[in-house]
Amino acid sequence: MTRLAARVAAGLALLIITLAFLGPFLWVLIASVQPDATLSAAPTLTFSLDNFEAVLTWETIILPLINSIVISGSTSILTVLVSGLAAYPLSRYQLRYRRHFMLTLLFTTGLPVTAILVPVYAMFFRFNLYGSVPAMVLFLTASSLPFSIWMMKNFMDGVPVNLEEAAWVDGAGWVRSLTAVVGPLMAPGIAVVAIFVFVGQWGNFFAPFVLLDTPEKQPAAVTVFTFFSEYGQVAYGQLAAFSILYTAPAVVLYVAVNKYLAGSFNFAGSVKG
Amino acid sequence: MTVATAPQSPPVTSPPQRGPARRGVLRWLLPLGPALLILAVFLAGPILWSVYIAFTNETLTGSASVNSQFVGVANFVKLFGDPTFLNSFFLTFVFVIGSAVIGQNTLGLIIALLQRGRGRVTRSVVNGVVIAAWVVPEVVAAACWFSFLAEEGTLNTVLGIQQEWLYTAPMVAVILANIWRGTAFSMLVYSAALSEVPADLVEAAAVDGAGPGRRLLHITLPLIRRSIMANLMLITLQTLASFGLIYALTGGGPGTASQTTPLYMYEQAFRYFEIGYGSAIALVMLVIGALFSLIYLRLIKVEDA
Numbered sequence: 001m002t003r004l005a006a007r008v009a010a011g012l013a014l015l016i017i018t019l020a021f022l023g024p025f026l027w028v029l030i031a032s033v034q035p036d037a038t039l040s041a042a043p044t045l046t047f048s049l050d051n052f053e054a055v056l057t058w059e060t061i062i063l064p065l066i067n068s069i070v071i072s073g074s075t076s077i078l079t080v081l082v083s084g085l086a087a088y089p090l091s092r093y094q095l096r097y098r099r100h101f102m103l104t105l106l107f108t109t110g111l112p113v114t115a116i117l118v119p120v121y122a123m124f125f126r127f128n129l130y131g132s133v134p135a136m137v138l139f140l141t142a143s144s145l146p147f148s149i150w151m152m153k154n155f156m157d158g159v160p161v162n163l164e165e166a167a168w169v170d171g172a173g174w175v176r177s178l179t180a181v182v183g184p185l186m187a188p189g190i191a192v193v194a195i196f197v198f199v200g201q202w203g204n205f206f207a208p209f210v211l212l213d214t215p216e217k218q219p220a221a222v223t224v225f226t227f228f229s230e231y232g233q234v235a236y237g238q239l240a241a242f243s244i245l246y247t248a249p250a251v252v253l254y255v256a257v258n259k260y261l262a263g264s265f266n267f268a269g270s271v272k273g
Numbered sequence: 274m275t276v277a278t279a280p281q282s283p284p285v286t287s288p289p290q291r292g293p294a295r296r297g298v299l300r301w302l303l304p305l306g307p308a309l310l311i312l313a314v315f316l317a318g319p320i321l322w323s324v325y326i327a328f329t330n331e332t333l334t335g336s337a338s339v340n341s342q343f344v345g346v347a348n349f350v351k352l353f354g355d356p357t358f359l360n361s362f363f364l365t366f367v368f369v370i371g372s373a374v375i376g377q378n379t380l381g382l383i384i385a386l387l388q389r390g391r392g393r394v395t396r397s398v399v400n401g402v403v404i405a406a407w408v409v410p411e412v413v414a415a416a417c418w419f420s421f422l423a424e425e426g427t428l429n430t431v432l433g434i435q436q437e438w439l440y441t442a443p444m445v446a447v448i449l450a451n452i453w454r455g456t457a458f459s460m461l462v463y464s465a466a467l468s469e470v471p472a473d474l475v476e477a478a479a480v481d482g483a484g485p486g487r488r489l490l491h492i493t494l495p496l497i498r499r500s501i502m503a504n505l506m507l508i509t510l511q512t513l514a515s516f517g518l519i520y521a522l523t524g525g526g527p528g529t530a531s532q533t534t535p536l537y538m539y540e541q542a543f544r545y546f547e548i549g550y551g552s553a554i555a556l557v558m559l560v561i562g563a564l565f566s567l568i569y570l571r572l573i574k575v576e577d578a
Contacts, residue, residue: 082308086308089305205412225412254404
């Protein structure tokens with residue numbers, strides 16, 4: 001095979017792969033602007049925004065999206081605060097069990113959170129926390145903390161210690177050192193952790209599905225599921241429109257941190273969280 | 274806990290005070306405290322709790338909900354004699370091997386290899402589409418595939434056949450959907466790993482007359498083998514616990530034809546409210562997950578923890 005033939009073959013393979021990945025998206029994109037959409041792939045020539053108009057009501061999408069924002073947002077803020085505080089001694093002090101602690105955190109990130117939901121549910125039921133949004137947020141925070149502390153510590157390690165020395169000379173303790181010097185210098189890192197946690201919880205379906213009791217508390221992930229699990233009388237166009245409106249924020253936020261996250265995949269020889 | 278000194282500080286009789294006032298336990302316990310508390314109550318707590326209730330007959334309805342009894346290993350005896358559980362275990366194995374180990378891993382590597390030496394436009398278009406499948410929420414991914422595999426759907430139209438995939442081949446359907454969803458992760462891992470492979474090494478082999486296949490097999494793959502192993506462990510862990518996509522697509526059905534272990538656990542714990550039995554399943558999953566996680570930790574070399 002000549003060089004040119006090889007390049008053409010590789011290009012063709014990439015084209016087929018791209019089209020195959022595009023396939024499942026097509027229906028959602030087309031059906032959302034088709035007034036009488038079915039599951040069929042054959043589009044008509046009509047175009048309308050009726051589906052978007054139909055789902056943009058308080059019960060259908062606005063309240064679920066607000067719930068999603070509240071759940072993902074508070075989990076994200078809490079995770080950043082708690083992991084930022086935790087990262088300071090882990091980054092700055094030589095603690096005896098630091099390595100053990102960090103390795104335990106890394107180990108925890110591998111545990112199947114899905115399995116933990118049964119005991120969490122049993123525990124919530126026992127202590128009357130079932131259906132409580134704050135309690136669920138604390139659980140979601142706990143499940144995001146191991147990875148967030150890892151990322152935070154790595155970002156904090158990147159801030160040179162000698163920048164803090166002036167503050168120490170002035171008598172600043174660790175609180176001022178963290179909030180006035182380290183925090184501002186690692187603002188991009190904090191943003192990455194915050195958005196990473198937010199997007200992760202935005203798509204989380206199982207935890208709210210199991211831990212929340214009424215539809216008024218459910219985030220969009222659960223609403224869109226109930227939307228299409230009741231086959232038969234589904235307004236497919238509206239389902240597609242809902243999916244697009246629900247997905248858009250996650251995509252926008254992902255694009256915002258894409259550049260920073262790409263670096264996280266380089267663990268050929270080491271972990272650089 | 275002694276006062277921490279920077280390694281490069283000069284050896285003087287009394288170590289210079291570097292850092293803020295940091296004496297006693299409080300200097301690290303105060304900032305670490307909130308994290309330790311939340312992790313203990315909401316992560317370590319439930320795991321330990323599951324160890325306890327897996328040995329009881331706890332339910333949410335009936336008499337065992339008020340006073341559950343210690344039943345020893347009865348749940349585990351029942352579990353490993355339960356054909357539905359063993360079936361779910363086998364399906365989980367098929368799902369992980371098919372969608373993660375073979376599907377995502379191989380396809381991710383192929384895409385990363387094909388992209389080398391391509392222009393920026395090609396790379397960003399391919400990356401964009403593959404990553405989009407990864408970024409959409411799992412329920413939306415399920416909705417996409419639900420229509421894609423429908424009788425009138427895109428796949429049948431392209432192939433020119435009539436087939437109710439979700440009924441006739443539910444495992445094929447969920448495996449395909451999960452490959453679509455997860456390949457981006459492997460692709461990103463392998464793109465990063467391949468960028469570290471020294472180009473002159475590959476070129477030298479080409480000069481020596483090694484074809485593309487031999488260069489891949491004897492040079493590139495051995496150089497990135499740590500990444501391959503680490504990636505295999507990570508995607509196995511992610512796929513083992515996969516719930517939302519399968520649940521939304523097939524609900525484990527028809528019958529139990531696509532009921533992997535997480536779905537079986539869901540059914541026992543949340544539909545029949547057999548919390549003790551469900552926790553026993555959860556514990557089995559946690560132990561398997563812990564084993565893979567330990568292998569992962571051994572594989573990667575953590576530079577500075």
